[in-house]
Amino acid sequence: MTRSPAVLALDVGGTSMKGAVVTRDGRPVHVDRWPTLPAEDTVRAIVGHLRALSLVARDLDVEVVAAGVVTPGMIDEATGTVVYASNLDWRDLPLRALLTEATGLPVATGHDVRTAGLAEQLLGAARGVDDFALVTIGTGVAAALVTDGRPVTGAGGAAGEIGHIPMVPGGEACTCGQFGCLEVYVSGAGLARRYAARSGRSLPAEDVVARLGADPDADVVWAEAMAVLAQGLVTATLLLDPTTIVLGGGFTAAGEALLGPVRTQLAAGLAWRPAPPVRVAELGSEAGWIGAAAMALRSAGLGDALRTWDRQAFTATTTP
């Protein structure tokens, strides 16, 4: 009997990896995650996880026809080479070639945030939208920019680095070596650092967010973050004219404390044109592997099966 075709999907992050087996009709029949160990050989770990997912697929009686693997960093999508990924300490790593060789599968590789943008476009907050920006605010900040239905990759795979656009001339120092970058003020790391500098208390960013309205120091650094974020979105809107802006990452836990000021200040910062609506990403931290699955299904000639994916089934499968 012929087994039904499926793909493997893997989202390689600095702290964890998320994997899935997804059938040709876009259903995740298995979802798994593993920590990314700092000292280990990450490529070897990726190969190990893909093999583990292959074994699961065999048990589930589906035939793996391709894999999709997404990573952070500067990715040359034409060659599948990771030009530079600071978190993973990779430089000029021919990832696609290495994984294809090690697994014997056709492997599609991509950039984690751009791929999350693809997932949000197929299944999430940007469904049916051809021009949008997904801005993911986590430890750092990056954007997936989509124009006329196509992701903006850039000449060297480095497009979307909204976290480092200069927002405050002569502003605070960034880890990148510049001053006044957007993510100095807006990211989880930046918020925690600025709160500590102001209050003398070291708290993770989520705790700073939890104190909004009850802790004046938290309120001040948050308000400053919102002002810088809104100006950054003004910039992205003026350059790219998106239909919609989608915000993702840890900051979205703040809910209305994020959306309220961003919407107001984005509209105020755009004098002669309407502001695009601002929505919260719908796929959360699942967007990476969902996008990886979509890439793998496309590369295997199985089209955009994820478009027809039953969101209910997805939630049922992936909620721990």
Added chain:
Amino acid sequence: MTRSPAVLALDVGGTSMKGAVVTRDGRPVHVDRWPTLPAEDTVRAIVGHLRALSLVARDLDVEVVAAGVVTPGMIDEATGTVVYASNLDWRDLPLRALLTEATGLPVATGHDVRTAGLAEQLLGAARGVDDFALVTIGTGVAAALVTDGRPVTGAGGAAGEIGHIPMVPGGEACTCGQFGCLEVYVSGAGLARRYAARSGRSLPAEDVVARLGADPDADVVWAEAMAVLAQGLVTATLLLDPTTIVLGGGFTAAGEALLGPVRTQLAAGLAWRPAPPVRVAELGSEAGWIGAAAMALRSAGLGDALRTWDRQAFTATTTP
């Protein structure tokens, strides 16, 4: 005897219109220009110029098969509607439909700066480049952004408004109603205004540029303009990762006084990635109608004949 096919091209500017008759092999056989009169019905003037060009074409024994017309403003390129053009006082003007009706020709319409980008890509400083930004610095500032070979138009035709990205929080007032926009510091209008405020002397921007090195007030406002421009190009580079940045418009008359500081500060503002090379546009104020001709040739199914255009012949034809 069958006449050889040709297209009409028209660049509609706030102060002048430039028109041409271009043959199917991409040769301009006639070039003309007319002032844009403030009080007149601009659509009627455009129709008149297209008719005049048609008569010239008949005399030259070529058969006009299409026209290309480019304008400033927010252009919905799908429908050919000018959503808003402040200089021409147009709002929701169905330009393509009006011109098609009035001339009986298939008319392609487009945005002047984006179309200049197409011309630079086919014939000028961005030949063979798939990812670039053409930043035109004249009275105001706008950009043609090209990614993966395709122009970034945006959802409503309003992409590329780099002149209004916020560069200086709480900075000087812009005519757009905001504060600290890039073109407050960098444009011809901004340079002249800032020089006058500093020196008490009213001079056009080109005279301010001519005094560089001899007039400390000119040097200061120019240096401030270069700093803001470089930061704006840092922003565009981080978001779009272009292979090349092309500078056009009146500021390019400054030559090395423009390129030197921009190149140095762009490189300094990009911490962990190389700066794209910065070049001067090659087609100058001819880029608009050249791009309009390219659009018309494409719309008539005559391909990118301009690619094969003999630059020598072009210079000979268009130099007054």
